[in-house]
Amino acid sequence: MNLKSSFYSVTFLTILCLFVSCKEQYVSKSEVLIVSEGFKNPLGFYDVTPTFSWQLPVVDAVKNQKAYQIVVASSEALLPNNADLWDSNKQESSQSTFIQYAGKALNSRQKVYWQVKYWNQDNVASEWSAINSFELGLLNNNDWQAKWIGLPTKEEGVIGSQENIIHRPQYLRKGFELTKNVASARLYITAKGVFDVAINGQDVSDDVMPPGYTPYKKRIETITYDVSNLINSGKNTIGVEVAAGWHSGRLGWMKSFWSDTESPKIICQLELTMEDGSKEIIVSDASWKGTTNGPIRLSEIYDGETYDANLEIPAWTTNTFDDKNWKPVNAFDIINDIKLEPKRHTTVKSKITLETKEVVEKDGAAIFDLQQNMVGVPLLKVPMKKGETLKIRFAEMLSPDGTFYTDNYRSAQSTDYYTASEDGVVEWMPKFTFHGFRYVELSGFDASKSPSKDWVTGLVQYSDFEENGTFTSSHEKLNQLQSNIVWGLRGNFFDIPTDCPQRDERMGWTGDAQVFGPTAMFNANVYKFWASWLQSVRESQYDNGGIPWVVPDVLYNNKVSAGWGDVCTIIPWKIYYRTGDKRILEENYETMKGWVAYHETSSKDFISSMGGFADWLQPLPANGDNKGDTSHSLIGTAFFAHSAKLTAQTAQALGKTEDYNTYNQLYKNVANAFAEKFFDEKGKIKDVAETQTSYLLALAFDLLPEAKQANAKQYLLEKINEADNHLRTGFLGTPLLSEVLDETGEIDLMYKLLFNETYPSWFYSINQGATTIWERWNSYSKEEGFNPMNMNSLNHYAYGAIGEWMYERIAGIAPLEPGYKKISIAPQPNAPLNAASASYETPYGKVTSSWKIENNTFQLETTIPPNTTAVISIPANTSEALLLNGETFKDNEHIKLTKTTANSFEFLAQPGTYILVSKF
Numbered sequence: 001m002n003l004k005s006s007f008y009s010v011t012f013l014t015i016l017c018l019f020v021s022c023k024e025q026y027v028s029k030s031e032v033l034i035v036s037e038g039f040k041n042p043l044g045f046y047d048v049t050p051t052f053s054w055q056l057p058v059v060d061a062v063k064n065q066k067a068y069q070i071v072v073a074s075s076e077a078l079l080p081n082n083a084d085l086w087d088s089n090k091q092e093s094s095q096s097t098f099i100q101y102a103g104k105a106l107n108s109r110q111k112v113y114w115q116v117k118y119w120n121q122d123n124v125a126s127e128w129s130a131i132n133s134f135e136l137g138l139l140n141n142n143d144w145q146a147k148w149i150g151l152p153t154k155e156e157g158v159i160g161s162q163e164n165i166i167h168r169p170q171y172l173r174k175g176f177e178l179t180k181n182v183a184s185a186r187l188y189i190t191a192k193g194v195f196d197v198a199i200n201g202q203d204v205s206d207d208v209m210p211p212g213y214t215p216y217k218k219r220i221e222t223i224t225y226d227v228s229n230l231i232n233s234g235k236n237t238i239g240v241e242v243a244a245g246w247h248s249g250r251l252g253w254m255k256s257f258w259s260d261t262e263s264p265k266i267i268c269q270l271e272l273t274m275e276d277g278s279k280e281i282i283v284s285d286a287s288w289k290g291t292t293n294g295p296i297r298l299s300e301i302y303d304g305e306t307y308d309a310n311l312e313i314p315a316w317t318t319n320t321f322d323d324k325n326w327k328p329v330n331a332f333d334i335i336n337d338i339k340l341e342p343k344r345h346t347t348v349k350s351k352i353t354l355e356t357k358e359v360v361e362k363d364g365a366a367i368f369d370l371q372q373n374m375v376g377v378p379l380l381k382v383p384m385k386k387g388e389t390l391k392i393r394f395a396e397m398l399s400p401d402g403t404f405y406t407d408n409y410r411s412a413q414s415t416d417y418y419t420a421s422e423d424g425v426v427e428w429m430p431k432f433t434f435h436g437f438r439y440v441e442l443s444g445f446d447a448s449k450s451p452s453k454d455w456v457t458g459l460v461q462y463s464d465f466e467e468n469g470t471f472t473s474s475h476e477k478l479n480q481l482q483s484n485i486v487w488g489l490r491g492n493f494f495d496i497p498t499d500c501p502q503r504d505e506r507m508g509w510t511g512d513a514q515v516f517g518p519t520a521m522f523n524a525n526v527y528k529f530w531a532s533w534l535q536s537v538r539e540s541q542y543d544n545g546g547i548p549w550v551v552p553d554v555l556y557n558n559k560v561s562a563g564w565g566d567v568c569t570i571i572p573w574k575i576y577y578r579t580g581d582k583r584i585l586e587e588n589y590e591t592m593k594g595w596v597a598y599h600e601t602s603s604k605d606f607i608s609s610m611g612g613f614a615d616w617l618q619p620l621p622a623n624g625d626n627k628g629d630t631s632h633s634l635i636g637t638a639f640f641a642h643s644a645k646l647t648a649q650t651a652q653a654l655g656k657t658e659d660y661n662t663y664n665q666l667y668k669n670v671a672n673a674f675a676e677k678f679f680d681e682k683g684k685i686k687d688v689a690e691t692q693t694s695y696l697l698a699l700a701f702d703l704l705p706e707a708k709q710a711n712a713k714q715y716l717l718e719k720i721n722e723a724d725n726h727l728r729t730g731f732l733g734t735p736l737l738s739e740v741l742d743e744t745g746e747i748d749l750m751y752k753l754l755f756n757e758t759y760p761s762w763f764y765s766i767n768q769g770a771t772t773i774w775e776r777w778n779s780y781s782k783e784e785g786f787n788p789m790n791m792n793s794l795n796h797y798a799y800g801a802i803g804e805w806m807y808e809r810i811a812g813i814a815p816l817e818p819g820y821k822k823i824s825i826a827p828q829p830n831a832p833l834n835a836a837s838a839s840y841e842t843p844y845g846k847v848t849s850s851w852k853i854e855n856n857t858f859q860l861e862t863t864i865p866p867n868t869t870a871v872i873s874i875p876a877n878t879s880e881a882l883l884l885n886g887e888t889f890k891d892n893e894h895i896k897l898t899k900t901t902a903n904s905f906e907f908l909a910q911p912g913t914y915i916l917v918s919k920f
Helices: 003-025 476-492 510-523 527-540 567-579 583-601 632-653 657-678 692-700 706-722 734-743 747-755 762-767 798-811
Strands: 031-035 043-045 051-055 065-073 111-120 132-136 148-150 154-159 162-167 170-178 182-192 194-199 219-226 234-243 265-274 279-283 289-291 296-300 304-308 330-332 339-342 348-355 358-362 365-384 389-395 415-419 424-428 435-443 456-463 469-473 813-815 822-825 835-842 845-854 857-864 869-875 895-901 904-909 912-919
Touching (some): 031 111, 170 265, 170 279, 219 527, 234 296, 365 476, 435 456, 469 476, 469 798, 476 510, 476 762, 510 527, 510 567, 510 798, 527 567, 567 583, 632 657, 632 692, 692 706, 692 734, 734 747, 747 798, 822 845, 857 869, 904 912
Parallel strands (some): 043 132, 219 339, 304 415, 822 869
Antiparallel strands (some): 065 111, 111 132, 148 330, 154 162, 182 219, 194 234, 265 279, 296 304, 358 365, 365 424, 365 435, 365 456, 469 835, 813 822, 869 904, 895 904
């Protein structure tokens, strides 16, 4: 071979090799990149030590991850090869969630870019992912040059029958001039109160009542907006409306709860980078001006908003407005014992619109029925006459005579007013309040016009999270129950987890939160929502370790309750098990230990004397008490043991072996004391009231020796039988009912309880017309009307905790390892269902389970996401043939039969989609 031919041969082979390499070297890049608790390219981010997560693509070539590499840089141009902040290098690991950043220290305002690649199970590399980013907010008080500003607004007033402190909403503005063109602009802003901000006549955002609700004496959240496209070279104006909100308005149902509130204020800092690289900063200070003589005359969370269009201030946020008659604001320095920190979850938004379904005229008013109990505000398009005042009232239900039922709103007036400045159609919505309602009543409109459905549209408002799971079945009422659960979640996740959205309360009751947490986590992407609220729990914990009834704590009564304070151990563990993120445990570990220590100080010989709300709103209590019949001491001791056990498990997960041994022994000691104190040698309750909840606590929290467990189960079944196979459980017992009956094999009975139509049951409220979960099992009945108790919320999510069992056992999707790294697909079909399905977006991707029964044949279709495994269990007559994807089942590399009983098959499955058909 001559040199020339040799050259061409080598060149051809090289090109061929390169071609083949390019064809085979890469698999599809990773998807759904997030940082920390679920943020995608966040602005004004809070976390200087973020974690990184991604999902593998759903393609045949990718089943699992063998290794990964993350690169992080200060400039997009530096990626992927010149990462100046952190390069993890290739890490042999299947972990694709919550990888801890280990690079250079990050600072306020810094924008950070990152990418990831992975190697699949065959060690084939992916392409680099798309470049993602996060930009940090102002992390410390010393980052602020601005001052708090506002007008003195405190006036004594009366709202309805309630004496109140009124703070008139303020309008604050500042004009400024720039001589250079702006390349980028960031507005950092927050309020002692709630605000809305505009620049040069344009709204900065569509956020609802920012910044949100935190323990204001400890921390106020700040928000960052990109306003680059709103700033001009030359003259500019920034205008901010601020109202009382949670900070300065009345909170609670008693005047003794209301503090002598501080006038609302704002603080803002507009930081500008010019095209030439220079920087300018505009701050809130004494140079601003303000007025309270604007159209929003009154705005209260409970009582509604009053708007007078005659006082509108045209163009007040633009450069043409003359503010010479406005007052100079008061300016105040930042107090360093109140932290200013970036908001760590999403703001409230208007998420859904509901159209009016029916209009009824009654006594000169028009009632608009949206046919769904909701939370938010109405968008009104109503004809009016100049000088007339439109009155807008709200109700969750109507009385049998068609009048508004508002007794359950208690002292909350929940009424808006709009005074027209001219004839014509008014388009308006309240800005600094929210309501819980299905019905809207209008009076004071142009009487010459006939009401039409388009006059009222409901704007459904809640924290800006997306749906994460779905559930449906062959049963109409079960589907309505699921709808009621979801609407209860939407209605009560208004920046914090509230107990109700309509009356003079709307607080973060800890007991309600702890029972509903797992159900919420399935239905919506609320990890960051819970993580943020748990920070408020930590900040609200008393020095003695106690956890207040409500968080943020506005009652200031230093009182605690077993089953309520335990939210600080239960929710972190539940989140960890559903996400796999240990940082939620690290953040809350000291709080957990403090709460267990409080349990200890409230106990003697491990038996609790802690009071509280007990099994709140147990139906048909023999003692007639809202707290039910179950012994307070039994409940307190049970939760003492449970929190000690969860703290031990947390210590173990965090590698704290000595702590694990300490708390695990404490759990055993309390469990032994519990069993001796409250149960006889036969496993029967002694010396205190025998209730369903007392047995449920003992069995669910594993507090009885094995010798007593079987009998305790039988006594539980007897108590249920005594109740004609109905529940007799309140807030604490109800979530445990399905768990215990499931674990003890009583699936038929659990289905019976779930599908009961009569009181007390989930379907009872549906039969009475419920479109959300009610506070009481019998808040209303068609025969007897409304429950006479004034504590009667018709949007209260606690009893929606049954959703967890529906998703994990009816549909059959549950985690077997933290974060769904290993998944259980084990549906439990039973009459009257013949089909059910669910989907859930795990940290690794979507898992689905859908089953149906036809002609004595059971069919399950399931999809297992990449980088996970699953144990699939299906009911079957195992003497009959089993089909997989239409063919007789055979073990393969993707799915293997691991166990067979007389009535079920069990498989170990790799990622993929499977259709299994068995005789049933």
